[in-house]
Amino acid sequence: xxxxxxxxxxxxxxxxxxxxxxxxxxxxxxxxxxxxxAIVEKGVKHLTIICNDAGVPGRxxxxxxxxxxxxxxxxxxxxxxxxxxxxxNTDIEEDKLECILVPQGTLAxxxxxxxxxxxxFLTPTGVGTIVAEGKAVIHVDGRDYLLEKPLRADFxxxxxxxxxxxxxxxxxxxxxxxxxxxxxxADYVIVGACEIVExxxxxxxxxxxxGIFVDAIVGxxxxxxx
Amino acid sequence: xxxxxxxxxxxxxxxxxxxxxxxxxxGLPTMVANFxxxxxxxxxxxxxxxxxxxxxxxKGKEDVDIVNAGAQYVTVNSGAMFFDSATSFGIxxxxxxxxxxxxALEVDQHGNLSNWIVPGKMVPGxxxxxxLVVGAKKVIIxxxxxxxxxxxxxxxxxxxxxxxxxxxxxxxxxxVMEITPEGILLTELHPDYTxxxxxxxxxxxxxxxxELKPMVL
Numbered sequence: 001x002x003x004x005x006x007x008x009x010x011x012x013x014x015x016x017x018x019x020x021x022x023x024x025x026x027x028x029x030x031x032x033x034x035x036x037x038a039i040v041e042k043g044v045k046h047l048t049i050i051c052n053d054a055g056v057p058g059r060x061x062x063x064x065x066x067x068x069x070x071x072x073x074x075x076x077x078x079x080x081x082x083x084x085x086x087x088x089n090t091d092i093e094e095d096k097l098e099c100i101l102v103p104q105g106t107l108a109x110x111x112x113x114x115x116x117x118x119x120x121f122l123t124p125t126g127v128g129t130i131v132a133e134g135k136a137v138i139h140v141d142g143r144d145y146l147l148e149k150p151l152r153a154d155f156x157x158x159x160x161x162x163x164x165x166x167x168x169x170x171x172x173x174x175x176x177x178x179x180x181x182x183x184x185x186a187d188y189v190i191v192g193a194c195e196i197v198e199x200x201x202x203x204x205x206x207x208x209x210x211g212i213f214v215d216a217i218v219g220x221x222x223x224x225x226x
Numbered sequence: 227x228x229x230x231x232x233x234x235x236x237x238x239x240x241x242x243x244x245x246x247x248x249x250x251x252x253g254l255p256t257m258v259a260n261f262x263x264x265x266x267x268x269x270x271x272x273x274x275x276x277x278x279x280x281x282x283x284x285k286g287k288e289d290v291d292i293v294n295a296g297a298q299y300v301t302v303n304s305g306a307m308f309f310d311s312a313t314s315f316g317i318x319x320x321x322x323x324x325x326x327x328x329x330a331l332e333v334d335q336h337g338n339l340s341n342w343i344v345p346g347k348m349v350p351g352x353x354x355x356x357x358l359v360v361g362a363k364k365v366i367i368x369x370x371x372x373x374x375x376x377x378x379x380x381x382x383x384x385x386x387x388x389x390x391x392x393x394x395x396x397x398x399x400x401x402v403m404e405i406t407p408e409g410i411l412l413t414e415l416h417p418d419y420t421x422x423x424x425x426x427x428x429x430x431x432x433x434x435x436x437e438l439k440p441m442v443l
Contacts, residue, residue, distance in 0.1 A: 026274040026311070027297035029290070052311065053351075056297075079350025080297065088349070099349070104273065105315025105357035112312040125319065125357045128390035161291070173291035174275045176310045208310075223290045226297050 004167055004217045008038035011190045011216040015155055017044050018071075022111065022156040022182040023051040027080065027226060028060030030175030032159035032192025034221050036060060040067050048072040050111070050153055052104065052178055054081035059226060068095055074151070076104035103131060106148050108178060113150035115184025120149045156186035158209070159221060163193035164200070167214025168207040172223075176208065183213040190214075192221035230370060230399040233416070233443065236261040238327055238368045238397050240442055242268050249273065249318070249358055251328030252296040255368050258327055271323055273314050273354040278306030295354065315354070319361040326362035328355060329369045332383045335430040337393040337405040339367065340385035352388060359392040371398035377429040379403070379410065400424045401441055409433050414441040 012035065015021065021039075025031030031051075039047075040063050049070050054077075055062035062081050064070050078084040078099055087097035102110070103125045113121055122145035126132050136147040158179045160169035169191055171179060183189050191209075196219045231254050239261035242248060246268045250256050259281070262268065270279040272294045279294060280301035288299035302308075309317075317323065332340040339359055342352040359365045372378055379396060396403040401424050402414035412432045415424060417440050425432050 026295075027293065029274075029293045029297065053353075075351065077351035077353035079348075085349060101349070101351045103352050103356040104311065104354040105319055105361075108311035108315050123319065123357075124360045125389075127360075129356065129387045131352075131356065171308075173289060173308060174272070174293050175291050176275055176308055178311050180310045181312050225290055226293065 001166070004214060005165060005196065006216055006218060008034050008192070008218045009041070011035065011218050012038045012042055014188060015039060015042065015044055018046045019044065019155060020048040020050065020153040022153040022178070022186050023049060023061055024156070024158050024177055024179035024182050025060055026052050026174065026177040028055040028062070028224070029226060030159050030171065030177045030179060031055065031060040032157050032221050033060070033224055034218060035157045035190055035192045036063050039064060039069070043069070045069050046071040048074065050074045050151060052076055052107065054078040054084045056081050056226065057083055059224070065097065070097055072098045072100065074100045074102060074107070076102055076107050108181060110148055110151040111178060111181040111185050114152040115181055118150060120147050122146065123148055151185065153186040154188065156182040156189045158183050158189060158191045158214075160191045160193040162195045162197060162202060163191050163217055164197050164202050164211065165217070166199050167191060167211030167217055168202050169193070169209040169214070170202060170206050171208055180209050183209045188215050190216040190218060192218050194221045194223065231257060233399050234368050234370070234397055236443065237402065237441060238366055239263065241366060241395070242266060242325060245269070246324040247271055247322060249323050249326045249362065251326070251355070253329060255327040255329065256296070258368070271317065272300070273318065273358070275309050275311065275314050276302060276306060277309070277317070278303045280306070315357050318354070318357050321361060321363060323358070323362040325364040325366060326358040327366045327368050328358070330367045330378065332378055332380055332385050333367050333393055333396055334380045334383045335405070335409045337391045338383045339388045339393050340383040341388050343386050345386065355388050359389045364394050365392050367393055367396045369396075369398060371400045371424070371427050377427070380429045400427060403432070406433070411435050412438060414439050416441040
């Protein structure tokens with residue numbers, strides 16, 4: 001069987017300038033910090049990041065924002081990271097961050113659609129608001145819906161609580177968030193795992209993300225304070 | 227007078243029924259859980275992936291893998307479940323949340339809500355609010371009646387909408403209002419205020435209920 005276990009540096013080696021990266025987690029709870037750190041170290045730029053939020057300065061996606069590596073951020077909420085607003089409004093072209101805000105449920109479902117072969121979905125969320133601008137409004141059985149399209153990425157950074165050597169993964173507590181959908185919606189999927197175990201050690205009843213989605217497994221992740 | 231936020235939270239709590247599935251917004255709405263009437267047990271949904279959320283975690287006993295939607299460490303009750311964000315918002319949009327309680331920058335007489343952006347000033351993002359107000363069976367706005375005297379309950383919202391025609395009820399320190407097809411119906415008035423005072427603090431014209439009662443405290 002293919003060995004998927006590698007160092008963080010090896011796992012992120014293919015990430016290039018301008019790549020689109022999905023990052024799991026919610027306010028950095030469920031974000032694989034060791035993989036974020038490896039991307040900071042690698043220094044790639046002009047990234048498009050798809051994540052629920054911008055983390056906080058010094059945690060999660062916040063580290064990539066601080067390091068000036070993010071060109072476009074697709075997220076539902078950025079209010080707890082003041083650096084995002086600063087970079088959105090800066091006059092320095094090199095530091096400028098474009099932020100595309102998406103309702104949280106729509107973001108989760110767009111990622112899910114991207115990983116599950118759907119061409120989009122219809123949601124009542126955002127009808128009559130600026131979120132509807134430029135989108136088709138479709139009337140079904142007396143109600144208006146927005147047509148929302150799928151999202152995919154070149155890479156996904158997933159945070160596993162327990163991952164076996166095939167990549168089967170479980171998530172503790174509220175670390176699950178966007179991780180399972182993102183694991184299916186990217187071309188190359190890296191799991192930062194708190195614990196790596198032998199195949200067969202995780203009860204199949206408890207596996208949330210199948211190893212078929214996973215390309216690389218990096219150990220040494222841990223529960224972090226926000 | 228007791229703390230204004232406590233008055234509002236205590237009155238909102240009386241709207242909840244035993245067994246309700248409820249999502250509480252960050253800030254004042256979170257306080258509602260502290261004022262539930264005797265015998266009323268609700269199931270708290272947290273959009274980042276909990277059904278059956280418990281109180282804040284005791285200092286020193288936090289599980290750093292369990293947070294609420296405000297990124298604070300919380301506990302879960304016996305019988306709780308964790309899920310992913312797509313499932314969470316399926317629950318929300320699917321009408322499985324009985325009530326959502328959140329604050330507002332502006333609400334208008336048509337039940338339109340604005341609470342996620344002040345263009346050019348503050349762009350925090352909508353988070354889960356747009357999905358919650360569209361999906362929950364009952365939308366209760368819990369907020370102070372004015373922003374330091376400036377009207378928040380308007381004829382028409384001026385800020386970009388969170389959603390249109392979704393608000394069912396507004397509860398402030400001055401009274402309780404319901405959104406009806408005819409406009410905003412004042413059903414309860416806090417004893418410290420007169421009808422003239424609450425109207426002066428409200429841009430929209432209030433319809434005074436024939437059964438207007440003192441605010442239940």
